[in-house]
Amino acid sequence: MLENRIVDSFGRPLEYLRLSVTDRCNLRCFYCMPDERMKFLPKKELLSYEELGFVINELVGLGIKKLRITGGEPFVRRNMIGFLKGIVESHPELELGITSNGVLLGKHIKELKAIGIQKINLSLDSFDPSRFLRITARDDFQKVYGCLLDLIESGFQVKINCVVMKGVNDHEIPDFAEFARTFPVSIRFIEEMPFNGHGKQRGFLSYGQIKSILEEKYGTLDLQQAEISSSSFDFAPSGFEGSIGIIPAYTRSFCGSCNRIRISATGQMKTCLYGKNVLDLRGLIRSGKREEIKHMIINKYKVKEENGLQAEKGSELVSMSMIGG
Numbered sequence: 001m002l003e004n005r006i007v008d009s010f011g012r013p014l015e016y017l018r019l020s021v022t023d024r025c026n027l028r029c030f031y032c033m034p035d036e037r038m039k040f041l042p043k044k045e046l047l048s049y050e051e052l053g054f055v056i057n058e059l060v061g062l063g064i065k066k067l068r069i070t071g072g073e074p075f076v077r078r079n080m081i082g083f084l085k086g087i088v089e090s091h092p093e094l095e096l097g098i099t100s101n102g103v104l105l106g107k108h109i110k111e112l113k114a115i116g117i118q119k120i121n122l123s124l125d126s127f128d129p130s131r132f133l134r135i136t137a138r139d140d141f142q143k144v145y146g147c148l149l150d151l152i153e154s155g156f157q158v159k160i161n162c163v164v165m166k167g168v169n170d171h172e173i174p175d176f177a178e179f180a181r182t183f184p185v186s187i188r189f190i191e192e193m194p195f196n197g198h199g200k201q202r203g204f205l206s207y208g209q210i211k212s213i214l215e216e217k218y219g220t221l222d223l224q225q226a227e228i229s230s231s232s233f234d235f236a237p238s239g240f241e242g243s244i245g246i247i248p249a250y251t252r253s254f255c256g257s258c259n260r261i262r263i264s265a266t267g268q269m270k271t272c273l274y275g276k277n278v279l280d281l282r283g284l285i286r287s288g289k290r291e292e293i294k295h296m297i298i299n300k301y302k303v304k305e306e307n308g309l310q311a312e313k314g315s316e317l318v319s320m321s322m323i324g325g
């Protein structure tokens with residue numbers, strides 16, 4: 001009988017799956033995609049919805065409580081709403097969230113509400129349309145901003161993920177923070193990571209530097225109690241409708257409570273974002289070895305890397321769109 005609580009050698013339980021459903025995206029953020037020549041994978045190389053559903057069932061059977069659907073951009077994949085509806089119907093107990101860039105999401109807000117999906121992480125790095133264009137190589141700011149306001153008005157739990165880069169958008173940190181004064185959203189400032197196909201950050205600003213910029217404006221920020229495995233350090237200055245947080249995604253000072261694994265759209269499992277692929281689920285599924293998968297996931301999770309710094313050694317830093325964030 002398989003135990004329903006998988007714990008790694010550091011006592012961290014497996015509770016959270018970040019599942020990518022596509023490597024494709026309709027934006028070209030320079031800190032993620034090398035450039036326009038990005039080659040996307042043929043459809044047959046991606047897990048089908050049936051295979052993705054099977055993987056989710058297996059992981060739920062192993063005790064995951066939280067599932068985040070990521071990409072590339074999930075809504076560039078056809079019939080995404082149908083797939084999400086299926087997850088909610090099969091696993092109503094799961095805490096289900098989606099990470100999206102908001103370009104296509106707006107037209108699905110009513111359907112998402114009807115399915116009962118509440119948690120949306122929206123990637124947005126600038127409130128300035130021309131800077132948005134420079135960062136993403138697409139002129140879609142108005143669509144994303146409109147989607148953001150519609151999500152808030154429709155009562156979704158919205159987190160805005162803003163990758164902060166020196167000399168690019170760091171001067172907008174106060175504008176983003178002020179947005180959380182007015183609206184009930186959680187702004188998360190994310191350290192730039194080297195998952196851009198060439199491994200070099202454009203303008204790295206650390207957790208400490210981002211916090212100093214915020215404290216220049218708001219004074220000393222008191223850390224809020226967060227979910228034990230949260231990667232965000234959150235603050236709620238007085239008078240704010242929402243909150244502001246910082247994710248030290250490159251400093252990696254939160255690995256001690258890491259409870260997640262990632263599975264890419266091609267079925268490659270990682271026990272750490274910075275680590276190597278540790279298991280080829282697609283290969284197992286397509287070679288008729290579905291019954292072996294649970295055991296193999298358990299064995300790989302038990303030897304999960306201690307932290308992202310250790311995991312990065314000898315690991316290739318590909319584009320985030322290939323991993324799923």
Ligand code: SF4
Nearest residue numbers: 255258272273307308
């Ligand atoms: S860097 Fe790796 S170990 Fe650390 S929190 Fe991220 S996935 Fe977990």
